[in-house]
Structures are given as C-alpha cells and as structure tokens.
Amino acid sequence: MTLSQALPLADLSDCCSLGAGPLTSGEAERYATLFKVLADPARLRLLSQLAAEGCGPASVGELTEMSGLSQPTVSHHLKRLTEAGLLDKVRVGRTVTHQVRPELFAELRTVLQMD
Amino acid sequence: MTLSQALPLADLSDCCSLGAGPLTSGEAERYATLFKVLADPARLRLLSQLAAEGCGPASVGELTEMSGLSQPTVSHHLKRLTEAGLLDKVRVGRTVTHQVRPELFAELRTVLQMD
C-alpha cells in the first residue's frame, strides 16, 4: 500500500494551499510527509536522474552506479519515493525500473504558491 | 548569517531543476536543506498562518497561541524558517514579527517542475 493511497491529498483546486488560508493538522502532516521524502540529497539526485530529458525509466542497478551509493541504500530511497507516490515501479524480468509520476509534483507546486 | 546568504541557490532560469538534467551534489544538498525546513507540520501551519490573505506579519506570541505549541518551540521553528530564507524577521519594541518572503518558494516551484 502506497502512501498516496493511504493518505490522499486534498483537492487543491478549490481549497487549501499555504497561500489560501491555514492548513488543517491533517493537511499539514500529509504535506510534511511529502516534503520529507524530498528532503534528502540522494533522493533529489535520483529524481533528477529519472527526470532528465532523454532518460527513460532507469533500473536500480543503473541508478546505483550513477549515485555512488550502495545498492541497499538506493533500493531504500527508491522505495520511499515510490511509497510516497512520486515514482512508478515496474518489474521486467529480473530488473526493476522506476519512472517519475508527475501528479504530486504539480500538487506540491500549488502548495508552494504564495499568492 | 542566514542560510540563503551562506548558500545561494543556483539561478534556475538557465540551468538546473529536477526536470532539466542531473543535480550536482551541491545543488542537491541545498535543495534538500530547504525541503527539510518545509518537512514539518508545525512549520507548514505557521507558514500557512503567515501566508493567509488578510493576515499581515504576526508576532511570536500570536503564532504561539494559534499553534498550541510552547513558546520555545514556536521560536525554534521561526528561527529555522528565517535562517532558511523563507521568512523575514522584524523587531518592533518588545515584539518580533515575521513575514513570508516569497522568493525561495518560487525557486522551489521551479525545482519541482517535471517537464
């Protein structure tokens, strides 16, 4: 069960962002959970690799080489990103591929809108 | 010395975001530091209070009442937000007021652009 399934974000189109009224404690915790996933340099670099134009989905092994981290550490970060709803995970034979899922990024941009 | 003075963000207009090529380790750490400041429900609620339309700058005491947290805890959070460059701090007599500083929010929105 992914985080996005367990804790769906509020629809920002009609209600709340930082710039449009105080957040409820539930909203604040859900957004904080998402920002926490982004608040790590290794995960940001993995995301930037996956989001770079021209690069399609990448395997865990490729991302391990690029990051210079150990394979368990990369697997751990990809799991956190996937459970947060920021990545999609696809198994093809023995290799596992990940791909950026843009929806939540768009929602977070709305949250950071200050006017 | 605030974080934004010590570690200026790269100019995103011509260079790097998550969607435009891999991040350097320096960029990844600076963005991760900023997201870490946002990755706390209490700080998000303080920000949403400060950003709510109609609300001007608010004092530490007012924010302490609204948040339900202790005064030292609120002071701690406001310090982190201010040192990150997300808030401005102004002392007026005995009371200290804070106000949202929109620049870094705009930069983070750019970082989260995935296309």
Add this chain to the structure above:
DNA sequence: ATCCTATATTGACAACCATCGATATGAAGT
C-alpha cells in the same frame, strides 16, 4: 534442481531534530 544475477530486507549504528521546562536576554515603563 542448480547456479547466477538483480533487487529487497534485516539489523545495527550514528546523526539529526521536535519538543518541553527552566532560564537567560532584552526592551520598555515606573
């Protein structure tokens, strides 16, 4: 069935941080 290869999980350790009570600083009034 056995082996190899790719990924996931476990266990452990160190570092960081949110929170509070207690106390210090600092500014203004008497």
Add this chain to the structure above:
DNA sequence: ACTTCATATCGATGGTTGTCAATATAGGAT
C-alpha cells in the same frame, strides 16, 4: 535600578532516518 513583558537560548529526551554489511528473495539460464 527594578519590575514586567516578549522572545531567545540551554539542556535533556525520545523518535526518526540515512547508511552500510550481511543475508534473503526471486527470476532466468543451463
């Protein structure tokens, strides 16, 4: 100077997490 009020800092504590080595799982090939 002294008191009072608003905010900041200190010290301690409990919880979270990034990282790795070691091991487990799982899929394909022989």
